[in-house]
Amino acid sequence: MQPISATNDFVVKFANINGSGSASANELFARAILRMGVPVASRNIFPSNIQGLPTWYEVRVSGEGWLGRRGGVDLMVALNPQTWDKDVAGIEPGGYLLYDSTKPIPLSRFRKDLRLLPVPLTEICNKAYSDPRQRQLFKNIIYIGALVFLLEIDLEVAQWLITEQFEDKKKLIAPNIQALGFGYDYARDHLGGACSLKVKRDDKVSDRIFINGNNAAALGCVYGGATVCAWYPITPSTSLAEAFARHCKRLRVDPETGRNKFAIVQAEDEIAAIGMVAGANWNGARGFTATSGPGISLMQEIFGFCYYAEVPAVIFDIQRGGPSTGMPTRTQQSDLLLTAYSGHGDTKHVMLFPEDPREAFEFAAKAFDLAERLQTPVFVMSDLDIGMNDWLCEPLSWDKDRRYDRGKIITAEELEAGKEFGRYLDVDGDAIPYRTLPGSHPTKGAYFTRGSSHDRYARYSEEGSVYVEVMQRLLQKFETAKTVVPRPVLRPAKEKTSYGAIYFGSTSVAMNEALVSLEKLGLHLDLLRVRAFPFAEEVVDFINAHEQVFVVEQNRDAQLQKLIVNECAIDPARFISILHFDGTPVTARFITQAISDRMKLGKHKTQEAAE
Amino acid sequence: MTYITKPKLHHPGLKTNKLGYTHRDYEGRISTLCAGCGHDSISAALIQACFELELEPHRVAKMSGIGCSSKTPDYFLGQSHGFNSVHGRMPSVLTGANLANRNLIYLGVSGDGDSASIGLGQFVHSVRRGVNMVYICENNGVYGLTKGQFSATADTGSKAKTGEINADSPIDLVSLALMLGATFVARSFSGDKKQLVPLIKAAIAHQGPALLDIISPCVTFNNHAGSTKSFDFVRDHNEAVNKLDLVPPRKEITADYEPGTTELVRQHDGSYLKLAKLNAQYDPTNRNAALAYLQERMKAGEIVTGLLFVDETAADLHGHLNTVEAPLNTLGEADLCPGAEMLESINDEYR
DSSP states (O other), X not given: OOOOOEESEEEEEEEEETTSSHHHHHHHHHHHHHHTTOOEEEEEEOOSOSSXXXXXXXXXXXXXXXXXBOOSEEEEEEOOGGGHHHHHHTEEEEEEEEEEOSSOOOGGGSXXXXXXXXXXXXXXXXXXXXXXXXXXXXXXXXXXXHHHHHTTOOHHHHHHHHHHHTXXXXXXXXXXXXXXXXXXXXXXXXXXXXXXXXXXXXXOOTTOEEEEHHHHHHHHHHHTTOOEEEEOOOTTTHHHHHHHHHHHHXXXXXXXXXXXXXXXXXXXXXXXXXXXXXXXXXXXXXXXXXXXXXXXXXXHHHHHHHHHHTOOEEEEEEEEEOSTTOEEEEEOOOOHHHHHTOSSSSOOOEEEOOSSHHHHHHHHHHHHHHHHHHTSEEEEEEEHHHHHSEEEEOOOOOOTTOOOOOOSBOOHHHHHTXXXXXXXXXXXXXXXXXXXXXXXXXXXXXXXXXXXXXXXTSOBOOOHHHHHHHHHHHHHHHHHXXXXXXXXXXXXXXXXXSEEEEEEGGGHHHHHHHHHHHHHTTOOOEEEEEOEESOOHHHHHHHHTOSEEEEEESSSSOHHHHHHHHHHTOOGGGEEEEEOOSSSOXXXXXXXXXXXXXXXXXXXXXXXXXX | OOOOOOOSOOOTTOOBXXXXXXXXXXXXXXXXXXXXXXXXXXXXXXXXXXXXXXOOGGGEEEEEOSSHHHHGGGGBOTTSEEEEOSTTXXXXXXXXXXXXXXXXXXXXXXXXXXXXXXXXXXXXXHHHHXXXXXXXXXXXXXXXXXXXXXXXXXXXXXXXXXXXXXXSOOOXXXXXXXXXXXXXXXXXXXTOHHHHHHHHHHHHHOSSEEEEEEEOOBTTTBOSTTOTTSHHHHHHHEEEOEEEEEEOTTSOOOSOSOBTTEEEEEOTTSXXXXXXXXXXXXXXXXXXXXXXXXXXXXXXXXXXXXXXEEOTTOOOHHHHHTBOSSOGGXXXXXXXXXXXXXXXXXXXXXX
16 A cells, blocks of 8 residues: 655644643644644644543644644554554554554554554653653653654754743753754654655745634733633633733733732632622623633523623633533533523523634624623633634734723713713613713712612512513614624635535634535535624525525534524524534534535545544 | 601701711612511611711622522612622622722622522632622521521521421531631621621721621511520620720720720721720630630520621732722723734734
8 A cells, every 4th residue: 555645734643641741742843834834733632631541632734724623644643552552543544653662562553554653762762861751751852853854844943943932941942952853863864765744845824823712812801901800710711711810910910010900810610700700890890701511501690690680791611512521621512502591581692603713812802892882791602622722823913993892881970960870771772771880970870780670770670561671672682782793704605506504613614624625526505604693684694595504513403503593583494404513623524524415415435533 | 668758858957977978868778678677777787887987878889699688788878889699699799899999898788598508608708718898697597588498597406487496507607707717707686786886887997808797687587486596585695795986097096995994906997996895805806716705605505796806907809919009990991901012922922
């Protein structure tokens, strides 16, 4: 069998043991390729564990710029004996296997069609280092060194990245560069010509950045003016709150006094976290929490309160596999129905669906404007794939003239001038009332916020008609929300077609790539990327303009589709669900296969990722 | 409840405080609680305390949870903003509100169901975090709004109106608060306005987490023989350790106290707590001694009231978080947004 030969188009997967320090070495590998102007898409596949369980890092090198997972592996760096057999089995026919050859491995554990890239990592380490910790850590850099040679990655680029990485710990630069050299030299001396996968310098990366969604969302919170963050640790959202703390320490400390223009509280649970967010927003500060499905379940009562009492709040749901504890370290888009109608009684909530870290930044900042404008909770529905993986995306941007939209607040001056105030009065006809902030005026504008039924002046009332009036206005307010949330993005097919596809969030990258594969198979699709709930009119128009609409999502129950059917009163027969929910990010191969199967597009050999 | 709406007009002879406000300016809506409810006495004491402290009503934020007690913020300080949140979650909502604006006075009003059962966790954590607040628990040992179930503060052996005997151990919020690091801990009785008003004033002046556990008999469901939270029982078993007076910062301390029986404690805001000692051995600045004394008297069937503990060096959550002097809710783009140029250089770090 011919070994796979490819330039700027292959997948390398690292099979490591959690806690062995492989993550930063693997990231170095991805960044080195990016610095050569070649796009990469990286994914962490990790366990709910701190040390000892298997973890994988997958790097797709794609000169064409595809950023979704491809599926399949061309070169496996197999460093975990626990998963060896499965890892070896998962390599594409004619692929490559780099492994630690210090101890002999029986032939039966290999595959005949594979090209072997043996590197005696342990032996090299034991010779060079005596400290066990160093032996472990430098082993990671050594295999990167070998890969640098084998894939023809620019050695200087890799060295420069090490220099940058250890800018603050300069004494680590030389030993890391030395370790890189050990691997590079070994491969050059023993494995010359053994690998036909190559990285060739290009200019396809331009000014794009490589950042994870939680980090970008945290920056969005800083830029969006959040001052209060109350949170409870939960994977995969924890790194958002932690990144917010990191950015604030750098960007939000008053240089004169050394004091903080932010307050971050790690709450005792998710209920307390959202309670603090509600209190802060009620009192006029921009507050948010970051959580995942189980947290959303716990916060329901206060979401309902904020909906009814019209208190702004921003919530990041970094979705993971449910139900229950589910797959805490795997990705899904399965909290849509839970969130949309969160809380008892009749409730509806605004949701935003970022497609990548850049949009996570943008929607994070926007969520604060929307929450204050609409006086209601706004949910940024990210997921583990966006949140915890570094993505190549457009640089973050901020219009220097942008001002925060603090919504309808009556100031002390306006109250003094005699402006009428009724907390739940619809003055402007958009169903959004005015609010006052506590402490603003000595004798005017005070009101009592409550979750029990209230009239237009915030007075307690159990009168049916009074209750109905407020509930109807809230529905009308949701109509107003439609006009201010991000619009869906339409991408018409190259040729006129009666087929469309709707998708959202992290599915984007795979959908974009699947579109091209499907075109090659003769199926043209108009695409509509939904970016918010409530759904804009364009969503209904799009569905009505097509005979059949595929709805591609990463959950079992077709939650977006159900939400559309429910909210837009559309016949479910119009839809074909394409559902991926095994916890790994959806791939273009999967979408292409699923759609072509449904359309009976003939044979299209696809290979689903085997892990 | 009383159905008589008081006229809006003020009597011209009504006493005003320094700010020109009368007592009436600190009132709220008409109470909808049962006639004779201890909670209404607490609301009255709060009104009087705020009037005497010459507080601007709008500088107070009233926070509550769910239950009879949590309804009361509607019945006092009608010119203050109020937040009647969900069951057991007042402490977190108050904490968030406090983070947003450190300059207001936060009055958290809760009950024994709201604080000792569903909200015990939030009570505990708000105290240990050092939130600057007055946390009032209107404690009647019973669920009033749902008609008479025992609460977690009901004493073992206490008898419900239905005749049921409580077998569970009670949760004592005062002991808990002491263990959690509350810097002002007091217990009082809704029927003792003379003790209650100065305690509320002192708690408001205190710059840190202040707990006021106020035994407030439920006239409808927990005021019968066999209840340990009835008016009669509390009157018979009340042991006050001191009598308190608050001397605001601007007032001079004069020597109108008898040394030896009176203790002066200076609070963070410059005010003095003037304590007339009723029990010579009781030291309200010793946390461990306070705990031991409480346990000892509890065993003897006594309900200790008065200022039980105060730490004059109290710090609060904003101090721990090192937040700026200006309330966070007053900061705008200039303070909060690092700007487009900075974002450019941040982008560079991810290339």
